[in-house]
Amino acid sequence: MESSSSRFRFRDLPEMENCTQSDSDSASDLSSVSSDRDDESDLQSMTGKGIKHLCSELLELKAASSEEFHKHIFSNYSAFVRIFEEVGHVESELMQLKNHVVTQKRLVSDLVDGIYFKVLSKETIDLVIEESGxxxxxxxxxxxxxxxxxxxxxxxxxxxxxxxxxxxxxxxxxxxxxxxxxxxxxxxxxxxxxxxxxxxxxxxxxxxxxxxxENPRIAAPELQKALVGLCRLGDSHLATQLLIKYYHSRIASGIHNFQASKSFLHKVYIRELSKFVFSMISQAARSFVMLYGETSPYALELIQWARQETKVFGACFDKYVKTISEISGGLSTAVEAVQFAMSFCSLLETQRLVLRPYLIKRIRPCMEEVLDKHLDHFKKVIDIFTATDAWVLGRYLVSGIMNEGCSSMVVGQQPEYCLLTNSGRKFVTLLQSITVDVTPLFSLQIEGSIVSGLMNLFKKYIDILERAINCEIAVAETNNSRLYLANSVQQQVSILANLSALEQLFSSMVRSIFKGVSDVNSELMKIHPVEVQVKELDSCISFIQEASCRLRALFCEQFILKIMSVKTSYKLTPASSVDGPGESSMFHGVMPSLAFQVLFLELRKLEKLSEDNIFEVDWLLELLRELIEAVFVWVSNNKENWDIDGENMTVELPLNFKQFVLDVQFLVEISKYGGYFSNNPLFLLNLMKSALLSTELDPRRYLSLSRARTPSFFLKEMSMMIYGL
Structure with missing residues (x-):
């Protein structure tokens, strides 16, 4: 600063002398010529220039001083830092001196006490010693x-x-x-x-x-060191509580950050959240082991805390799953979330922390709700693809509509091809895709809900088939929904064949589900023993069989009502025209009822369908046996159509009884001709006996009807006339 000032002063000295000389000259001029105004203005201008020049010099001086000040600061900064560090050392030395002063003070106090005892008389000291003993x-x-x-x-x-x-x-x-x-x-x-x-x-x-x-910014190693110290001091309970508090705080802040981030709306959210939560629980368990050893059991507080954190995660999982509003892909996204949660939770079992039961308990209700929502949607899908079905059978490869696990089972029980209608093929494909999608949910032990949902879908489809067969009900119920009615017998039989194939495929699906449950979760056997699974499986299969039998019974009922609604038209031969005695001659010239003639023609049409390879022979033969049995039951329950009352029976039968016996005999001949009961002829005989007993006729008296020539001859005539046989 001095060099700068001197530099400016030495530089300004000549100018100042000039300025002084000019001032003196000006003073002399003023004294000599005071009235000259021009000289006065020159003086003022010279004074202003001097002031401006002085101001500029002052500004330069200020800038130079500032520059010198900053140079001094930069040059002395390192010395300042060194002094600051020395101050820290001085503080520590002062602390040591303070402790030293405390020690010296204590020593001085002890010295004073010692001198005090020396001052005491020897007698007093001896007395004190004697009293203390x-x-x-x-x-x-x-x-x-x-x-x-x-x-x-x-x-x-x-x-x-x-x-x-x-x-x-x-x-x-x-x-x-x-x-x-x-x-x-x-x-x-x-x-x-x-x-x-x-x-x-x-x-x-x-x-x-x-x-x-309890420091919120403490690192895990420092926390572990502090907890070890507490355990060494004998306060293990406090160490466990602080450990739980630390990891609870970490999990709570982590969940908050995840929910606040944009990843909440993406599939990676639940994966990262599962990984984070169960990783924190795992770290807490490892910290506990480091404190108490491998063989030490987990404290009850730690186990309860882990279960509570699992409950918190379950609430986050429920919130996330409920945000998946879209139907398309929503179920698969929820199932993926379950897979992530269960996989990360299962990793804790290597540390002897079994939290899966508690996790299942928390996330199972929301997954059942999601499953029910999607199953309701699938019911609408079934309504859509059945609305365009014309009920015509097609041959489909089983391996083309079933996965490998189910198709292998089906192939062992039925041919490689299966007969399905268009809606049947779509329905079994839908069931198969649902089963594949929900297979990971077996770990949640909700196979009962899955099977129940599939059964409800099957029941929904059967209800649609029933409406298609039962035309009278369907007309009233299908005003608001499109549905092709099965008006022809061939369409109705196609529906039954379609249902029969679906029954076998669905049974295989259910068996694969229970098999998959045992493969995915072996611990399930402890909760659901084999007997329980077999009972559930049998219940499901029984439901399917009952539904199929109910639809077949409806078909038989509709078929019989349609056939028997044909007006009866037959011609009786007068008694005088009978050629001779005997039971066989009393029916000479009498024709079976027109309804039974139509029944024979319809049965022959159905038999021809198997000959054309439209239906399987064995299956169609079983259906015809059920149909004949239903006809016998209908005859026994509707004998009033022949005006039979069983009273005032004479040796010579009335014409209505003759017609009844002839129709029953004709029905027996139809069954024999078609070979429906060739494997069990006694069953047909029992059906005939039941029909005759219903009218109080003695079956033994009319057993010869099975050998009558007129009905069988009529059958041959009709076959030759219609089919050229």
Whole structure:
């Protein structure tokens, strides 16, 4: 600064002299010529220039001084930092001096006490010794000195935050105290005071470690070190509580951050959240093992905390799944979420933490709700693809509509091809895709809900088939929905064949579901034994069979009502025209009822369908047997159509009885001709007996009807006329 000022001063000196000289000259001029105005203006202009020049010099001086100031700051910064560091060292030295002063103060106090005892008279000292009854003062002095040294050292270590050293010293003194309690020459009062003082320092150290562990910004290694210290001090319960508190805080903040992020609306959200939550639980378990050892069982508080965190995760899972509003792909997304959660939760089992049952309990209700929602949607899908079905059978490869696991089972029970209508093929494909999608949900042990949902879809489809067959009901119920009615017998039989194939395919699906449950979760066998699974499987299959039988019975009922609604038209031959006696001659010239003639023609049409390879022969033959059996039952229950009352029976039968017997005989001949009961002829005989007994006729008297020639001859005539046989 001085060099700068001097530089400006030396530079300005000539100018200042010139300015002084000019001022003196101006003064002389003014004194000589005071009235000259031009000289006065020249003086003013010279003064202004001087002022401006002075201001500019002042500004330059200021800039130079600022530059010099900054140079001084930069040059002295390192010295300032060094001084600041030295101040820290000085503070630590001051602390040490303070502790030293405390120590010296204590020593001075002890010295004063010693001098005080010396001042006392010898007689007084002897008297005190005799009253105390203690002949040796050396052990007491050693204990007091040791206690003072220990307490002083502990105070120093605590003040300097040297936790490890303080822990080691406290542990050592605890052992010493335990040893001194068994020594006879040690005073109890002194020992109790020393123990109390050590306990006070131990409480201070516990408080200090607790404050460290409760620091929200503490790192995991530092936390572990503080918890180990608490365990060494004998407060394991507090260490466990602090451990739980730390990881609970981590999980809560992590969940909050996940929900606040944009990933909440993406599929990766639940995967990352599952990974984070169960990873934190895993870290907490590892920290517990580090504190208490591998063989130590988990504390009840830790297990309860892990279950509570699983419950919190379940609430987050439920919230996420309910945000999946779209039907297309929503079920698969929810199933993927289940897979992520279950997989990460299962990893904890290697650490002997079994949380899957609690996780299943929390997420199963929401998954059942999602499943029900999608199953309701699939019911609407069934309505859509059945509306355009014309009920015509097609041959489809089983392996083309079923997966490998189910198709292999089906192939062993039925041909490689199956007969299905268009809606049947779509329906079984839908069931198969649903089964594949929900297979991961077997781990949630909701196979009962899955099978029940599939059964409800099957029931929905059967109801549609029933409406298609039962035309009268369908006309009233299908005003608001499109549905092609099965008006022809061939369409109705196609529906039954379609249902029969679906029955076998669906049974295979259900069996594969229960098999998959056992493969996915072996622990399920403990909850659902084999007997329970077999019972559930049998119940499901029985439901399908009952539904199929109900639809077949409806078909038979509709078929019989349609046939028997044909007006009866037959011609009886007068009694005088009978050629001779005998049971066989009394029906000569009598024709079966027109309805039974139509029945024969319709049955022959159905038989021809198997000949054209439209239906399977064995299946169609079974259907025809059921149909004939239903006809016999209908005849037994509707004998009033022949005006039979069973009263005033004479040797010569009335014409209505003759017609009834002839129709029953004709029905028997139809069955024999078609070979419907060739494997069990006694069953046909029992049906005939039941029909005759219903009218109080003696079956033994009319068994010869089976050998009558007129009905069988009529059958041959009709066959030759219609089919050219």
């Amino acid at each position: 203690c002949e040796e003062l050396l052990p007491i002095s050693k204990l007091e000195a040791h206690a003072n040294d220990v307490l002083e050292t502990l105070d120093t270590l605590l003040s300097e935050n040297r936790i490890d050293e303080a822990l080691s010293l406290i542990e050592l003194e605890d052992e010493n105290l335990q040893r001194l309690r068994f020594e006879e020459d040690c005073l109890v009062d002194e020992l109790r005071l020393f123990s109390s003082a050590v306990s006070e320092r131990k409480a201070m150290l516990i408080l200090q470690l607790t404050m460290v562990a």
